Amino acid sequence: MNCLSHVRIVLVGTTHPGNIGATARAMKNMGLRDLALVSPKVFPSGEATARASGADDILAGARLCHHLQEAIGDCALVVGASARLRTISWPQLDPRECAQLVSASNAKTAILFGREHSGLTNEELERCHYLLHIPCNPEFSSLNVAAAVQIVAYELFLAAREQASADFAAPALATAEEMESFYGHLERTLHDLRFLHERKAGPSVMRRLRRIFNRSKLEKKEIHLLRGILTAVQMRIRPQT
Amino acid sequence: MNCLSHVRIVLVGTTHPGNIGATARAMKNMGLRDLALVSPKVFPSGEATARASGADDILAGARLCHHLQEAIGDCALVVGASARLRTISWPQLDPRECAQLVSASNAKTAILFGREHSGLTNEELERCHYLLHIPCNPEFSSLNVAAAVQIVAYELFLAAREQASADFAAPALATAEEMESFYGHLERTLHDLRFLHERKAGPSVMRRLRRIFNRSKLEKKEIHLLRGILTAVQMRIRPQT
Incomplete structure (x- = not known):
């Protein structure tokens, strides 16, 4: 110690x-x-x-x-x-x-x-x-x-x-690279959802979301869970477009 | 001071x-x-x-x-x-x-x-x-x-x-009641997505998501942003079901 x-x-x-x-x-x-x-x-x-x-x-x-x-x-x-x-x-x-x-x-x-x-x-x-x-x-x-x-x-x-x-x-925290991949995945999903388009505020929305998840100091396993949810969203909405 | x-x-x-x-x-x-x-x-x-x-x-x-x-x-x-x-x-x-x-x-x-x-x-x-x-x-x-x-x-x-x-x-932090409404909205959305059904692990997934967002100490405005995304997901997937 x-x-x-x-x-x-x-x-x-x-x-x-x-x-x-x-x-x-x-x-x-x-x-x-x-x-x-x-x-x-x-x-x-x-x-x-x-x-x-x-x-x-x-x-x-x-x-x-x-x-x-x-x-x-x-x-x-x-x-x-x-x-x-x-x-x-x-x-x-x-x-x-x-x-x-x-x-x-x-x-x-x-x-x-x-x-x-x-x-x-x-x-x-x-x-x-x-x-x-x-x-x-x-x-x-x-x-x-x-x-x-x-x-x-x-x-x-x-x-x-x-x-x-x-x-x-301590559980292993996500690396900066893993965080960037997650934010990329989140941004693509929000585009697929037309959530970013509609608001014409992509950079500001993404900045606010980064603040939320950066404060939380995500673990590797948590990144997997969140990306699993994003993939589930993408799978459900892609057939429509 | x-x-x-x-x-x-x-x-x-x-x-x-x-x-x-x-x-x-x-x-x-x-x-x-x-x-x-x-x-x-x-x-x-x-x-x-x-x-x-x-x-x-x-x-x-x-x-x-x-x-x-x-x-x-x-x-x-x-x-x-x-x-x-x-x-x-x-x-x-x-x-x-x-x-x-x-x-x-x-x-x-x-x-x-x-x-x-x-x-x-x-x-x-x-x-x-x-x-x-x-x-x-x-x-x-x-x-x-x-x-x-x-x-x-x-x-x-x-x-x-x-x-x-x-x-x-400080920006106003979400109250415990607002956090509970958010978690309820998140859980319903994951059910709509069939994300919770598929895994048969609802309680554990929700517990892990609560840990992530509790650590982040969400502001009221951030809750609005996140619930806006959840609503967008629900709007896009409901027509299919």
């Missing part, structure tokens, strides 16, 4: 050792183990250990780095948490989107959390493939760094759990 | 004032304002104010209570966070389910978080309508109390935001 071994949490320039300890606890609570600390002000520290509250193994295993590059050099995906919606237009994720992206891949991934008062620098953010923004009250938007890690780790845990159960139990 | 004014966070028997401050910050970050403290060990406290980090207004407005009853007496819905899956079988929610339940109603709601080391007592949990369990690593399942509040507040914020945008922008 632990599908999160490829995920590293990177704290950059943390000032308060209590936040490092609270981060370790939040990580272990959610099944994360890989912590890197870039230039923390104080580490190791009794306060970090106290706030880790049993997650000392995460602290003991943390890698201490002088430069960000040491912490992310082996990562194929780098995501940077950012409170501000920066003027630089960078691809953004919220925690749930980030968790889905990360849990769907096995690529070594670093998620960066910046300094308590100033976050990540623009230079650090430019090393990231995505910015991660936690939705919150716009009038009081500065989250504690360990609280931010807690939310992201929680979403990662949920996504990994879902991924694990999907790997075992 | 603040639809959370009916939600009160209740900390019961908190030992560390830092956790009270961190809770206030987590609440304000997510648009919550109503905090009650039942028999905190130390309050007010400089440490609470420091950790609140700008959410002092939440601390200043907090109601201090000697007994749980004072904190929940005016609430129609009471939810208690519980790390352990207790042997008493009580209705359980995870944070997302809790947030959906709470944001869909305007009933005054209290969400209770217990002592750092022992949580809520069984007697306190029995005052709750639901237990709230945060999914986490079963081998290290004790979350910091402010971290638990942070996760729940985050889910509440997302649910309230979704509710607010649904209230304004």
